[in-house]
Amino acid sequence: MGDPTRKDPLLENIEQEDINTSSNKSKLEEDTSMAPHSTSLIISTPIHRSSSRPQLDLSGAAIQGNFEEKDPTILLPNQSDDISHLALDIGGSLIKLVYFSRHEDRSTADKRKKSLKERLGVFNGTRRSCPILGGRLHFVKFETRKINECLDFIYSKQLHRGACILNQLHGLLSSTDPRGWSSEAQVNENAIIKATGGGAYKFADIFKERLGVSIEKEEEMNSLVSGANFLLKAIRHEAFTHMEGQKKFVQIDQNDLFPYLLVNIGSGVSIIKVDGDGNYERISGTNVGGGTYWGLGRLLTKCKSFDELLELSQRGDNREVDMLVGDIYGGLDYSKIGLSASTIASSFGKAISENKELEDYRPEDISLSLLRMISYNIGQIAYLNALRFGLKRIFFGGFFIRGHAYTMDTISFAVHFWSKGEAKAMFLRHEGFLGALGAFMSYEKHGLDDLMAHHFVERFPMGAPCVGGKIHGPPLGDLSDKASIIIDFDLDILCSLKNRDRVLSCSHCQTDLDNHWDHPHYRSGKTEIAKISWMEKFVQKGTEIIAPVPMAPPGTTGLGGFERPSSKGETLRSDDAALNVGVLHLVPTLEVFPLLANPKTYEPNTIDLSDHGELEYWFTVLSEHLSDLVDKAVASEGGTDDARRRGDAFARAFSAHLARLMEEPAAYGKLGLANLLELREECLREFQFLDAYRTIKQRENEASLAVLPDLLMELDSMSEESRLLALIEGVLAANIFDWGSRACVELYHKGTIIEIYRMSRTKMRRPWRVDDFDVFKKRMIGSGDGKPVPHKRALLFVDNSGADVVLGMLPLARELLRRGTEVVLVANSLPALNDVTAIELPEIVAEAAKHCDVLRKAAEAGGLLMDAMLNIQDASRINSSSVPLMVVENGCGSPCIDFRQVSSELAAAAKDADLIILEGMGRALHTNFNARFRCDTLKLAMVKNQRLAEKLVNGNIYDCVCRYEPAH
Numbered sequence: 001m002g003d004p005t006r007k008d009p010l011l012e013n014i015e016q017e018d019i020n021t022s023s024n025k026s027k028l029e030e031d032t033s034m035a036p037h038s039t040s041l042i043i044s045t046p047i048h049r050s051s052s053r054p055q056l057d058l059s060g061a062a063i064q065g066n067f068e069e070k071d072p073t074i075l076l077p078n079q080s081d082d083i084s085h086l087a088l089d090i091g092g093s094l095i096k097l098v099y100f101s102r103h104e105d106r107s108t109a110d111k112r113k114k115s116l117k118e119r120l121g122v123f124n125g126t127r128r129s130c131p132i133l134g135g136r137l138h139f140v141k142f143e144t145r146k147i148n149e150c151l152d153f154i155y156s157k158q159l160h161r162g163a164c165i166l167n168q169l170h171g172l173l174s175s176t177d178p179r180g181w182s183s184e185a186q187v188n189e190n191a192i193i194k195a196t197g198g199g200a201y202k203f204a205d206i207f208k209e210r211l212g213v214s215i216e217k218e219e220e221m222n223s224l225v226s227g228a229n230f231l232l233k234a235i236r237h238e239a240f241t242h243m244e245g246q247k248k249f250v251q252i253d254q255n256d257l258f259p260y261l262l263v264n265i266g267s268g269v270s271i272i273k274v275d276g277d278g279n280y281e282r283i284s285g286t287n288v289g290g291g292t293y294w295g296l297g298r299l300l301t302k303c304k305s306f307d308e309l310l311e312l313s314q315r316g317d318n319r320e321v322d323m324l325v326g327d328i329y330g331g332l333d334y335s336k337i338g339l340s341a342s343t344i345a346s347s348f349g350k351a352i353s354e355n356k357e358l359e360d361y362r363p364e365d366i367s368l369s370l371l372r373m374i375s376y377n378i379g380q381i382a383y384l385n386a387l388r389f390g391l392k393r394i395f396f397g398g399f400f401i402r403g404h405a406y407t408m409d410t411i412s413f414a415v416h417f418w419s420k421g422e423a424k425a426m427f428l429r430h431e432g433f434l435g436a437l438g439a440f441m442s443y444e445k446h447g448l449d450d451l452m453a454h455h456f457v458e459r460f461p462m463g464a465p466c467v468g469g470k471i472h473g474p475p476l477g478d479l480s481d482k483a484s485i486i487i488d489f490d491l492d493i494l495c496s497l498k499n500r501d502r503v504l505s506c507s508h509c510q511t512d513l514d515n516h517w518d519h520p521h522y523r524s525g526k527t528e529i530a531k532i533s534w535m536e537k538f539v540q541k542g543t544e545i546i547a548p549v550p551m552a553p554p555g556t557t558g559l560g561g562f563e564r565p566s567s568k569g570e571t572l573r574s575d576d577a578a579l580n581v582g583v584l585h586l587v588p589t590l591e592v593f594p595l596l597a598n599p600k601t602y603e604p605n606t607i608d609l610s611d612h613g614e615l616e617y618w619f620t621v622l623s624e625h626l627s628d629l630v631d632k633a634v635a636s637e638g639g640t641d642d643a644r645r646r647g648d649a650f651a652r653a654f655s656a657h658l659a660r661l662m663e664e665p666a667a668y669g670k671l672g673l674a675n676l677l678e679l680r681e682e683c684l685r686e687f688q689f690l691d692a693y694r695t696i697k698q699r700e701n702e703a704s705l706a707v708l709p710d711l712l713m714e715l716d717s718m719s720e721e722s723r724l725l726a727l728i729e730g731v732l733a734a735n736i737f738d739w740g741s742r743a744c745v746e747l748y749h750k751g752t753i754i755e756i757y758r759m760s761r762t763k764m765r766r767p768w769r770v771d772d773f774d775v776f777k778k779r780m781i782g783s784g785d786g787k788p789v790p791h792k793r794a795l796l797f798v799d800n801s802g803a804d805v806v807l808g809m810l811p812l813a814r815e816l817l818r819r820g821t822e823v824v825l826v827a828n829s830l831p832a833l834n835d836v837t838a839i840e841l842p843e844i845v846a847e848a849a850k851h852c853d854v855l856r857k858a859a860e861a862g863g864l865l866m867d868a869m870l871n872i873q874d875a876s877r878i879n880s881s882s883v884p885l886m887v888v889e890n891g892c893g894s895p896c897i898d899f900r901q902v903s904s905e906l907a908a909a910a911k912d913a914d915l916i917i918l919e920g921m922g923r924a925l926h927t928n929f930n931a932r933f934r935c936d937t938l939k940l941a942m943v944k945n946q947r948l949a950e951k952l953v954n955g956n957i958y959d960c961v962c963r964y965e966p967a968h
């Protein structure tokens, strides 16, 4: 140990190949027989950053127009340095790919925000001077032996193009081949893709030949470590423990992360002590790893795939193969040293004592025995290494783990057992992508290093719809129009369908194309690849929901209960990386809401969906609401055939997601009701339903605006005290207009908007179920002689369109303005159900202002009227003595709000706020009911669900909540 000249076989091949590139083809395939010995490769310098990346000027606007249709992932002009969007980790077993796709341009909205910020008088000096651009990080994997699929994928998504846009540009202009294919090798001459893993050496030529790009090699350990550090610091629910079938997310304190032990279980195993960023040492390793399980397993069971092997283990009984203590001690425990009769004395040991051949053993038993042997061994070695350096935390990564409950339980058990509970085994959700992420991070100037958890929103993988129960493929925009994709083919589907469902055949000779790269007609450009649009495929196929995830039957194992596998299930979850980790949406403008009393302990969700009963209930609620939602969505798009098809596809995809989450609720991190409600909205957007309730919202806005003048007159005739009560009543009553609630939707079928509103108002008898009105009133108007100081700025988190905002929140805003309180109306950035959005609000305010001087002056002062009528105006022209009324977007597209991730505008507006009003069930009950803020907070909502009413406030449907909490 410690001899720097000796090398671990896992590393040795790679290092030598670096020197002797001419022999690199055969090198990795040979030489696996060396005994393990660790190497001390000490690297404590900062992460190496290559300078060979081309610095490209992307200002060719005309050229961008040319391939815009064909290639939506191409970056827009003048956005230089945002081209590092693909990195690979090509391992012995699997190729891991991390790629980045940009968000669409939002420059108009940005301008509006800029002028708003000027009005708010907020300049955010701490923000990065060169903002990194928003986008999505995607995670995909392929088997290394099927490298062609990976090349297809890269090509179909044109990911290699980002590596050298100028070259590509030139190539496309000069190429006569419609695919630009024959000239690919020349056009990308200087293009570089970062890659790590042995395959970065082994397959460099293939990448050059097929995609015309050069591989720039990143050191493997370095990549693993920087990938792990990034995940542990930036992704909220990344690490978790897994004991006896129970998954528990671990909150990692960024400032208390190091040192830790990283055990990457790939084909082989690397054990790395990590002391800081770029500061690590590979202290050990073992050649008994994932490749061993898969390789030996394949030989012994004749399984055709890793998953098949893993699935077999689920039905295995290792006692048939393993020699137990009881087998040696005649059925007795060896209690003196703490070994029970059922403890494994020798893995596979039974095979020596019996006169049996391989065929006499069940493959299931062999697979389980092998899986246990290897997992347990790795757990033990990991612990011993942790012990050497006094490390308590061990993070396990690598695709051997494959999110498999039994594997994780076994490793955890070993660590727990040998360390007597001192050390903790933790797993990473992006287990196998550490190296690829590290390679991705190594691109220059991507600026990802200092990103924080609040900059990432993990979304359910939504790249495309569900084919055969899997969510796959490019977004709808790319493919809905078949005419625009005549020459291309849908490789995402090809990849996802594996060999079950080929979609490619050559139109020239009708041959099925297993490997189109080698097909002569493909090369010569003669073929038109027959393509089935994913939409048709999807609609045809129906939905085969993913197989259940293995879950532990509760309480099957006690400690030391290693006799029986703790986490077996009937089938194995599909090994589809896209469904095991979400897509990370990078939104650099998101911020933590500055008024949260304690951001570290803040938990947005009120309902804990780890309670299975709750989960089941809310899944049923959402499923039952689905057909009504689809009707609305389809109608909002004119009820065309296309809209119907999309509606159908949406329903299937959403149901598939629900089913997937029902099986593994923590698949994408901790699951709360807010995530489910957001998932529904995201899913709608994915199928191009941009605002399903558009017409309903318009209709309700118009009807409400028509009665607003009367309401304002009525309010103005009241005393201050009664007016305040009437205003709060008004907000609560109008919150009944909620198209997300089953009960309310039924009501709407029975009466008009005005009838329902009247009925709701008459039911507003105090005391409400939660009634802090008197305390609020005291703060607002005082109780004795002295008048309280009005709030300086109030943030009103508005909810639904129509009566809710027009007859509820706007009159309340008006009252505050009258008292000299600045009002910021905070609305959704994107539509969700019938919630009003920040884009829609200025126009509604402008309409309301026609009947109200207070609103008009304040809206003028806030620049709102200008915004609504003239779009963007120079802030300096607005000169009014009135306190301003402003509109700010919250950064969400959901009926709920997570205050850990809000728009930077909202964060900026919050700085001077001393009152926040959260309105509606989503924002005040489902989320934030228990949240505490550093300023006065009023939570107002009508509970429109019986079960929630019972659970939360011990009441009934249509009860009201008026919760006032003075500054914390």
Ligand SMILES: Nc1ncnc2c1ncn2[C@@H]1O[C@H](COP(=O)(O)OP(=O)(O)O)[C@@H](O)[C@H]1O
Pocket: 089, 090, 091, 092, 093, 094, 095, 143, 197, 265, 266, 267, 268, 289, 290, 291, 292, 293, 294, 306, 307, 397, 398, 399, 400, 401, 402, 432, 575
């Ligand atoms: N679909 C799969 N095909 C092959 N191996 C898989 C698969 N899923 C998980 N594995 C396991 O993951 C191991 C590879 O893990 P990985 O972290 O990708 O390492 P490497 O970089 O060495 O390929 C395999 O040896 C096998 O044990």
Ligand SMILES: CC(C)(COP(=O)(O)O)[C@@H](O)C(=O)NCCC(=O)O
Pocket: 621, 625, 677, 735, 737, 738, 739, 740, 741, 742, 743, 799, 800, 833, 895, 919, 920, 921, 922, 923, 926, 941, 944, 945, 946
């Ligand atoms: C989606 C909602 C949170 C919207 O409520 P809001 O915030 O508009 O008051 C709410 O309608 C809801 O929880 N609906 C599902 C429960 C049900 O249909 O009973």
Ligand SMILES: [Mn+2]
Pocket: 738, 740, 799, 800, 833, 834, 835, 895, 920, 922
């Ligand atoms: Mn709502």
